[in-house]
Amino acid sequence: MVNFHLQTLKLGLILVWLCGFILISISFYATTQILPSSSSMKEHINNLTSSTRPTVTIFTAVRPFSGSIGRKQTLAIRSWLGLSQDIRVVLFSKDPSVFSFAGSFGYGSRVSVEPTIDFTFLGTPFFHSMVARAQASNSDISVLMDSETILLPDFFSTLSYVHKLDHDWLFIASSRNVSDFPFHLDVDGKHWLGDNNKMVKMEKLQEFLSNGKWEHCDDKKTIIAWNNGELPLHNGVLPPFLYGKGFHTLWMINEALSSNFRFVFDASWTISSFFINNIYNNATIEARNWENVGNSHLGAFYGSLFFHEDHYNYSNLIKLFKCDKHYHFGSTIDDIVYPLGVFRSSKHTKLSTCFDKLKPKGNTGCSTKNQLMSLEPISLPFSLELLLSTRADQNKTIVLAVAGYSYKDMLMSWVCRLHLLNVSNFVVCALDDEIYDFSILQGLPVFRDKLAPNNISYDDCHFGTNCFQRVTKVKSRVVLEILKLGYNLLMSDVDVYWFKNPLPLLTTFGPAVFLAQSDEYKITGPINLPRRLNSGFYYAHSDNSTIAALEKVVKHASLSNLSEQPSFYDTLCGVNGSNRLGDDMCHEPETNLTIRFLDRNLFPNGAYQDLWDLNNVSSTCMKKGCFVLHNNWISGRQKKLERQVSSGLWEYDISMRMCLQTWQRSKSISYF
Ligand SMILES: *[C@@H]1O[C@H](CO)[C@@H](O)[C@H](O)[C@H]1NC(C)=O
Ligand SMILES: *[C@@H]1O[C@H](CO)[C@@H](O)[C@H](O)[C@H]1NC(C)=O
Numbered sequence: 153m154v155n156f157h158l159q160t161l162k163l164g165l166i167l168v169w170l171c172g173f174i175l176i177s178i179s180f181y182a183t184t185q186i187l188p189s190s191s192s193m194k195e196h197i198n199n200l201t202s203s204t205r206p207t208v209t210i211f212t213a214v215r216p217f218s219g220s221i222g223r224k225q226t227l228a229i230r231s232w233l234g235l236s237q238d239i240r241v242v243l244f245s246k247d248p249s250v251f252s253f254a255g256s257f258g259y260g261s262r263v264s265v266e267p268t269i270d271f272t273f274l275g276t277p278f279f280h281s282m283v284a285r286a287q288a289s290n291s292d293i294s295v296l297m298d299s300e301t302i303l304l305p306d307f308f309s310t311l312s313y314v315h316k317l318d319h320d321w322l323f324i325a326s327s328r329n330v331s332d333f334p335f336h337l338d339v340d341g342k343h344w345l346g347d348n349n350k351m352v353k354m355e356k357l358q359e360f361l362s363n364g365k366w367e368h369c370d371d372k373k374t375i376i377a378w379n380n381g382e383l384p385l386h387n388g389v390l391p392p393f394l395y396g397k398g399f400h401t402l403w404m405i406n407e408a409l410s411s412n413f414r415f416v417f418d419a420s421w422t423i424s425s426f427f428i429n430n431i432y433n434n435a436t437i438e439a440r441n442w443e444n445v446g447n448s449h450l451g452a453f454y455g456s457l458f459f460h461e462d463h464y465n466y467s468n469l470i471k472l473f474k475c476d477k478h479y480h481f482g483s484t485i486d487d488i489v490y491p492l493g494v495f496r497s498s499k500h501t502k503l504s505t506c507f508d509k510l511k512p513k514g515n516t517g518c519s520t521k522n523q524l525m526s527l528e529p530i531s532l533p534f535s536l537e538l539l540l541s542t543r544a545d546q547n548k549t550i551v552l553a554v555a556g557y558s559y560k561d562m563l564m565s566w567v568c569r570l571h572l573l574n575v576s577n578f579v580v581c582a583l584d585d586e587i588y589d590f591s592i593l594q595g596l597p598v599f600r601d602k603l604a605p606n607n608i609s610y611d612d613c614h615f616g617t618n619c620f621q622r623v624t625k626v627k628s629r630v631v632l633e634i635l636k637l638g639y640n641l642l643m644s645d646v647d648v649y650w651f652k653n654p655l656p657l658l659t660t661f662g663p664a665v666f667l668a669q670s671d672e673y674k675i676t677g678p679i680n681l682p683r684r685l686n687s688g689f690y691y692a693h694s695d696n697s698t699i700a701a702l703e704k705v706v707k708h709a710s711l712s713n714l715s716e717q718p719s720f721y722d723t724l725c726g727v728n729g730s731n732r733l734g735d736d737m738c739h740e741p742e743t744n745l746t747i748r749f750l751d752r753n754l755f756p757n758g759a760y761q762d763l764w765d766l767n768n769v770s771s772t773c774m775k776k777g778c779f780v781l782h783n784n785w786i787s788g789r790q791k792k793l794e795r796q797v798s799s800g801l802w803e804y805d806i807s808m809r810m811c812l813q814t815w816q817r818s819k820s821i822s823y824f
């Protein structure tokens with residue numbers, strides 16, 4: 153059981169996300185600035201230019217389609233598609249039921265699934281990754297909304313209106329929470345029908361909805377929409393919020409207001425959106441996988457971390473409203489309707505009546521403070537045993553990465569690469585608290601090695617140093633522990649780039665065979681010479697021979713003042729290679745373990761054939777049929793990182809804190 157201490161974590165994270173954190177604090181106190189300050193922005197508010205109908209893509213994270221959740225999502229999505237032929241829907245999910253739902257609309261339909269955004273290992277999508285994907289949309293307008301929220305036609309009329317604004321904009325719209333909605337959608341998804349299948353008028357629907365309560369406290373129920381224009385949404389870097397956890401929408405609005413790039417407003421009064429709130433039945437509780445224990449603790453934690461302990465609400469935003477069939481903007485705080493101008497008094501009276509209806513009666517906001525206060529302390533239940541049992545593949549095999557904080561970007565690039573290769577049976581062993589916290593925030597299956605030395609997060613913890621020796625000795629102990637729990641294991645340093653999944657090959661050698669990368673740099677000759685075993689990439693089968701041999705290695709390493717790498721060779725192949733067998737094997741007689749050195753054309757080390765010096769490493773390695781390429785035989789963390797980034801064998805966007813996605817890749821780099 154790894155116990156997680158909020159306070160320690162907070163401190164660490166403040167450092168990790170320092171930039172974002174400062175922005176939050178600043179924007180908090182900058183929100184009194186509520187109007188677009190640049191005068192040009194104000195002028196542009198009612199300067200309508202474009203007259204074409206906008207193309208719209210609605211992005212939504214969906215839960216698996218089953219039970220009442222499935223039905224609610226289906227109804228909501230049908231209501232969106234019925235609004236206009238110009239609306240497309242992108243579903244964020246990796247679940248097979250979502251693919252079949254999208255498939256049911258037929259080939260070339262307006263519904264598609266996007267499984268390549270970042271998810272935690274428990275399947276929760278990351279909000280920052282969803283936003284990035286939505287920003288890459290080629291439609292005029294991107295919308296992010298909850299998958300159970302139903303829309304009425306005034307949604308599309310509002311978008312058609314704001315599409316004509318001559319300034320980039322961003323709006324939110326709150327939804328209503330109704331306990332019952334006695335109408336059903338017709339086959340086309342265009343009309344709502346009442347009892348005797350008679351069409352129900354829009355006015356009647358709206359009247360019915362006006363009894364529903366605004367939902368202000370559930371951040372994910374707020375619709376966000378923006379035009380895909382020139383200006384960024386905001387100046388900040390979105391923290392890796394889990395979708396539906398914490399106040400990500402508030403965060404974005406705060407940032408957008410303080411960045412002052414776009415015209416930010418609240419369109420709740422011109423958009424009829426609602427969700428039906430009734431009790432979930434038992435069958436669907438399983439499907440609500442975002443709500444499982446580990447995740448909800450994490451989510452609560454995100455909320456507290458990335459938001460100031462104060463309250464904020466949307467009542468300060470400029471509001472879009474409709475009066476006498478015309479749209480207007482107004483600020484209820486300043487009692488101003490835009491554009492500023494003289495109205496004929498009759499018109500003015502009417503407008504004031506409309507405007508007065510916007511003024512909040514009673515409490516319209518939601519105190520984030522109250523919600524944050526009620527959070528329980530976090531205790532993450534990710535023990536090694538639990539992680540292994542949920543992550544191992546059907547061969548009971550685990551891929552293990554061991555990393556310290558100074559290798560965090562390398563770790564992420566490695567993880568992103570494994571995601572691309574659909575390899576999901578990996579776990580991460582954190583060598584220090586910083587990398588543990590970082591990995592938790594990035595949604596990785598991570599455990600903390602309790603025996604690891606505490607201070608290893610140094611830039612100079614590289615090959616040959618004291619630090620390096622201590623770190624590498626941790627690895628074999630963890631490996632031994634995992635083998636003893638009955639799991640086969642592929643140990644891969646995070647500086648090993650994977651071209652394709654080597655497990656199908658490595659698992660064919662069977663028990664009592666230990667497979668390791670050779671560090672031999674000469675092109676020809678034996679590859680099993682003394683000290684040529686690289687302990688940064690090896691496969692160990694969980695059996696008596698291997699466990700007994702690894703026990704000897706760990707013991708040897710504990711007595712040696714060198715790193716553990718020589719202990720592997722000296723123990724398994726004998727000092728001076730006395731246990732060598734042919735040119736690429738050893739046999740350890742006491743444990744009857746066979747050691748095979750992997751073919752260097754398939755598993756090249758960093759020196760072999762100077763592969764890293766080629767101007768197209770990737771294509772050469774692909775032609776050779778490489779499974780992996782080790783970024784070793786280079787000194788210094790920085791140089792190593794540069795070499796990997798510059799050769800294009802890099803999969804992580806450091807500044808955005810998310811995997812490089814297919815939609816972000818430059819077309820010049822080839823991936824396969
Ligand atoms: C309104 O838009 C038109 C066309 O883009 C532009 O020529 C005009 O200058 C704009 N007016 C203002 C006040 O910005
Ligand atoms: C909707 O309202 C009901 C009753 O007021 C409340 O119990 C429920 O939590 C609300 N739903 C959401 C998603 O906030």
Ligand SMILES: *[C@@H]1O[C@H](CO)[C@@H](O)[C@H](O)[C@H]1NC(C)=O
Nearest residue numbers: 431432433434435436437438
């Ligand atoms: C729902 O679950 C509860 C507890 O898990 C159980 O007691 C109850 O019988 C279930 N109800 C139905 C209708 O399955």
Ligand SMILES: *[C@@H]1O[C@H](CO)[C@@H](O)[C@H](O)[C@H]1NC(C)=O
Nearest residue numbers: 463464465467515517518519
């Ligand atoms: C919402 O903001 C307004 C204006 O800042 C404030 O008066 C009100 O108390 C806030 N509501 C809540 C619930 O925090």
Ligand SMILES: *[C@@H]1O[C@H](CO)[C@@H](O)[C@H](O)[C@H]1NC(C)=O
Nearest residue numbers: 267571572573574575652824
């Ligand atoms: C990973 O899975 C996706 C979806 O199932 C598939 O399109 C893709 O080709 C797979 N990639 C690899 C490398 O197997």
Ligand SMILES: *[C@@H]1O[C@H](CO)[C@@H](O)[C@H](O)[C@H]1NC(C)=O
Nearest residue numbers: 605606607608610618619622
């Ligand atoms: C931890 O680091 C400090 C400062 O670099 C060093 O003096 C100390 O010996 C280290 N502790 C261990 C257990 O190695």
Ligand SMILES: *[C@@H]1O[C@H](CO)[C@@H](O)[C@H](O)[C@H]1NC(C)=O
Nearest residue numbers: 545546547655656657659660
């Ligand atoms: C599981 O092991 C078998 C051989 O024992 C191998 O053919 C198969 O590819 C392995 N599966 C994976 C996912 O590695």
Ligand SMILES: *[C@@H]1O[C@H](CO)[C@@H](O)[C@H](O)[C@H]1NC(C)=O
Nearest residue numbers: 663694695696697698699700
């Ligand atoms: C492995 O060792 C255990 C106990 O040490 C023993 O019970 C078991 O039979 C051994 N298995 C094999 C395949 O030798």
Ligand SMILES: *[C@@H]1O[C@H](CO)[C@@H](O)[C@H](O)[C@H]1NC(C)=O
Nearest residue numbers: 616617618711712713714715
């Ligand atoms: C390592 O140990 C050997 C003896 O086992 C000793 O000769 C050598 O000086 C030690 N090296 C260091 C750096 O302590």
Ligand SMILES: *[C@@H]1O[C@H](CO)[C@@H](O)[C@H](O)[C@H]1NC(C)=O
Nearest residue numbers: 682722726727728729730731
């Ligand atoms: C290994 O070789 C060195 C020199 O070649 C020799 O001095 C040493 O005794 C040898 N050790 C063993 C255990 O064979």
Ligand SMILES: *[C@@H]1O[C@H](CO)[C@@H](O)[C@H](O)[C@H]1NC(C)=O
Nearest residue numbers: 663664665697743744745746
């Ligand atoms: C050692 O392993 C080989 C197969 O790897 C097996 O044929 C042999 O019987 C084993 N010898 C002993 C003593 O267990």
Ligand SMILES: *[C@@H]1O[C@H](CO)[C@@H](O)[C@H](O)[C@H]1NC(C)=O
Nearest residue numbers: 767768770771800820821822
């Ligand atoms: C590397 O080679 C591949 C395939 O030949 C090619 O598509 C790609 O553009 C090359 N990349 C660079 C950086 O030259």
